[in-house]
Amino acid sequence: MSEVILSVKDLQVRFPLTRSMFTKRKYLYAVDGVSFELNRGETLAIVGESGSGKTTTALAIARLIKAYAGQVQLGDIDLLSLHGSELRDVRNRMQFIFQDPYSSLNPRLRAEHIVREPLDSQGRLSAQDKEQRVDELFKAVGLRPEQKRLFPHQFSGGQRQRIGIARALATQPDLIICDEPVSALDVAVQAQILNLLRKLQSEFSLTYLFISHDLGVVQHMCDYVAVMYKGKIVEYADRLSLFNNPQHSYTKELLAAVPTITL
Amino acid sequence: MQDTIHHIAPDNSADAILLSVRNLTVELTTRDGVVPVIDNMSFDLKTGGNISFVGESGCGKSMTALALMGLLPQPAGRIASGQILFNNEDLAQASDARLREIRGNDISMIFQEPMTSLNPVYTIGEQIAEVLRRHRNLDRAEATAKAIELLDAVHIPSPASRINDYPHQLSGGQRQRVMIAIALACEPKILIADEPTTALDVTVQAQIFDLLTELQEKTGTAIVLITHDMGAVARMSQDIIVMYAGRKAEQGTVAQVIRQPAHPYTHGLIAAVPHLLPTITEERPELLEIPGIVPPLSQFGQNRCLFASRCNYATEQCRQQRPEEISRENQHITACWHTDSLS
Ligand SMILES: Nc1ncnc2c1ncn2[C@@H]1O[C@H](COP(=O)(O)OP(=O)(O)OP(=O)(O)O)[C@@H](O)[C@H]1O
Ligand SMILES: Nc1ncnc2c1ncn2[C@@H]1O[C@H](COP(=O)(O)OP(=O)(O)O)[C@@H](O)[C@H]1O
Ligand code: SF4
Ligand SMILES: [Mg+2]
Ligand SMILES: [Mg+2]
Numbered sequence: 001m002s003e004v005i006l007s008v009k010d011l012q013v014r015f016p017l018t019r020s021m022f023t024k025r026k027y028l029y030a031v032d033g034v035s036f037e038l039n040r041g042e043t044l045a046i047v048g049e050s051g052s053g054k055t056t057t058a059l060a061i062a063r064l065i066k067a068y069a070g071q072v073q074l075g076d077i078d079l080l081s082l083h084g085s086e087l088r089d090v091r092n093r094m095q096f097i098f099q100d101p102y103s104s105l106n107p108r109l110r111a112e113h114i115v116r117e118p119l120d121s122q123g124r125l126s127a128q129d130k131e132q133r134v135d136e137l138f139k140a141v142g143l144r145p146e147q148k149r150l151f152p153h154q155f156s157g158g159q160r161q162r163i164g165i166a167r168a169l170a171t172q173p174d175l176i177i178c179d180e181p182v183s184a185l186d187v188a189v190q191a192q193i194l195n196l197l198r199k200l201q202s203e204f205s206l207t208y209l210f211i212s213h214d215l216g217v218v219q220h221m222c223d224y225v226a227v228m229y230k231g232k233i234v235e236y237a238d239r240l241s242l243f244n245n246p247q248h249s250y251t252k253e254l255l256a257a258v259p260t261i262t263l
Numbered sequence: 264m265q266d267t268i269h270h271i272a273p274d275n276s277a278d279a280i281l282l283s284v285r286n287l288t289v290e291l292t293t294r295d296g297v298v299p300v301i302d303n304m305s306f307d308l309k310t311g312g313n314i315s316f317v318g319e320s321g322c323g324k325s326m327t328a329l330a331l332m333g334l335l336p337q338p339a340g341r342i343a344s345g346q347i348l349f350n351n352e353d354l355a356q357a358s359d360a361r362l363r364e365i366r367g368n369d370i371s372m373i374f375q376e377p378m379t380s381l382n383p384v385y386t387i388g389e390q391i392a393e394v395l396r397r398h399r400n401l402d403r404a405e406a407t408a409k410a411i412e413l414l415d416a417v418h419i420p421s422p423a424s425r426i427n428d429y430p431h432q433l434s435g436g437q438r439q440r441v442m443i444a445i446a447l448a449c450e451p452k453i454l455i456a457d458e459p460t461t462a463l464d465v466t467v468q469a470q471i472f473d474l475l476t477e478l479q480e481k482t483g484t485a486i487v488l489i490t491h492d493m494g495a496v497a498r499m500s501q502d503i504i505v506m507y508a509g510r511k512a513e514q515g516t517v518a519q520v521i522r523q524p525a526h527p528y529t530h531g532l533i534a535a536v537p538h539l540l541p542t543i544t545e546e547r548p549e550l551l552e553i554p555g556i557v558p559p560l561s562q563f564g565q566n567r568c569l570f571a572s573r574c575n576y577a578t579e580q581c582r583q584q585r586p587e588e589i590s591r592e593n594q595h596i597t598a599c600w601h602t603d604s605l606s
Binding site for chain 1: 319320435464465466467468469472491492493494495496497498521531532533535536537538539540541542543544545547549550551552553554555556557573
């Protein structure tokens with residue numbers, strides 16, 4: 001049976017708009033009543049134009065920005081009600097992989113330290129176990145052991161993204177949020193990283209919330225797709241239904257806009 | 264779903280060659296020495312024609328564009344040999360003053376990041392009018408009227424009031440439209456577009472491509488498109504050059520190169536991308552990987568196939584001798600020793 005890892009109900013995020021002196025406070029409804037469920041081992045992709053609320057949705061789920069209303073359940077934990085140390089513990093069960101492999105890694109830390117950091121903050125493993133875990137992670141993402149001692153600037157873009165992935169996997173999180181994980185990479189390296197993400201998913205039964213503006217990439221990676229428009233999900237469907245039989249006019253417009261080649 | 268569009272541009276002046284680049288070599292002075300960042304590149308562009316350059320970043324696509332514009336980085340870059348014949352004038356030998364005249368009058372360029380190429384402290388109207396005053400000797404009122412006309416031509420709504428907007432007041436797609444308006448202000452014969460839509464949403468990207476096609480039909484401008492997106496190539500161009508490490512790997516029509524790639528690098532570039540398919544099944548084969556990355560600039564120019572370390576077909580010959588460009592049927596050119604073993 002499929003196990004629901006993430007359940008989001010009527011999530012709302014508002015940002016205050018700058019106001020003039022005499023008008024009522026106005027808000028930007030960046031996420032406006034978003035609901036979905038995500039099963040263990042599956043990938044839900046969120047697509048939509050720039051500014052539609054994809055990243056904001058992910059940040060609110062991870063409690064990195066404040067939700068205005070709604071419910072987020074990770075397993076059986078009610079995320080939005082947590083505080084302090086409870087929140088810190090549960091944060092380790094969710095990890096991010098970001099778009100920009102250049103700015104998302106601390107330039108002063110060696111690669112092994114970057115990958116180990118989530119384990120350090122979790123404080124569960126002995127130094128020796130952590131070392132072993134880091135070795136496993138390097139191997140899993142296709143980095144060589146001797147590269148552990150290098151600094152981020154000594155790696156290529158694709159290798160940096162591998163470090164980011166190893167770090168995200170360190171605490172064996174229930175949910176991995178990938179926000180445009182390959183947009184900054186060249187096509188050849190993009191293929192390496194996409195294949196790696198899928199390999200790791202089947203090996204470790206990983207669950208991805210996958211944000212991308214590239215519909216070809218989404219078509220290749222997802223099991224389910226949520227199409228966002230102005231803070232709302234306008235269409236939600238499994239992979240085959242969404243691409244073979246899109247229903248919403250906005251989804252159709254998005255698909256039609258992609259220039260294609262016939263092989 | 265939309266079917267593949269093979270856009271046919273107007274073939275006006277009977278195949279007249281507008282630009283002929285012959286054996287162009289551009290050298291960059293780096294910490295590791297002097298290297299050919301463009302290494303013996305030749306191609307022709309017809310009046311009103313379309314050509315695309317593709318390849319991974321660092322392969323020299325933008326340098327090719329900058330060389331045509333006479334805008335190579337100074338003092339590091341210089342044209343070491345070869346010719347850039349534009350209307351029978353060799354731009355490789357032209358003075359700075361002459362090149363300045365050519366830019367904006369005959370050849371213009373739009374860049375990848377429209378925000379950094381617009382000046383944030385002037386209104387967009389002022390920026391367009393400035394180009395018009397400089398290159399076409401229009402007075403202030405004429406230039407303003409023409410600027411409004413150009414904004415209208417690139418489909419900016421209410422252009423008469425939008426000319427007073429500053430760049431930050433426009434969306435990314437609108438800023439790129441303004442860049443196109445500026446590039447077209449002087450009715451150039453060649454428009455070079457260096458990744459013009461990479462930073463934009465797909466819907467906006469489609470609008471920009473439509474706009475370029477429409478303007479090309481109206482004005483007969485030739486377009487050089489630089490991109491990493493094969494879909495964009497199929498949408499916009501008739502001819503394509505695949506570049507690798509400063510060299511031409513393959514050249515031909517879009518149909519030839521995309522349907523029957525004759526170089527392992529081209530084949531890899533196409534097979535590595537998860538192309539959006541009109542109909543899908545449960546099946547999801549792994550993407551083909553091109554292992555490794557583009558070689559560092561310090562290796563450019565070496566007498567061997569620079570793709571060999573990433574190529575499944577590489578042999579000793581590849582590692583010891585630079586492959587010659589050979590012409591297959593119908594001017595389909597490839598630089599690979601083993602092109603015949605590719606099925
Ligand atoms: N911290 C913030 N303060 C105010 N407004 C914000 C903030 N973060 C995001 N927004 C606004 O919320 C909306 C949704 O933004 P979000 O970053 O989620 O979009 P996105 O779908 O991820 O877009 P992209 O594809 O460009 O990454 C946008 O209008 C954005 O300008
Ligand atoms: N101003 C510069 N000075 C020195 N090297 C440069 C400069 N600009 C680009 N390069 C180098 O020249 C090579 C080709 O760059 P470029 O033409 O920009 O590639 P592309 O457009 O194909 O990504 C790269 O190795 C790049 O780092
Ligand atoms: S010349 Fe050799 S190494 Fe280069 S692309 Fe052809 S087969 Fe591969
Ligand atoms: Mg985002
Ligand atoms: Mg470039």
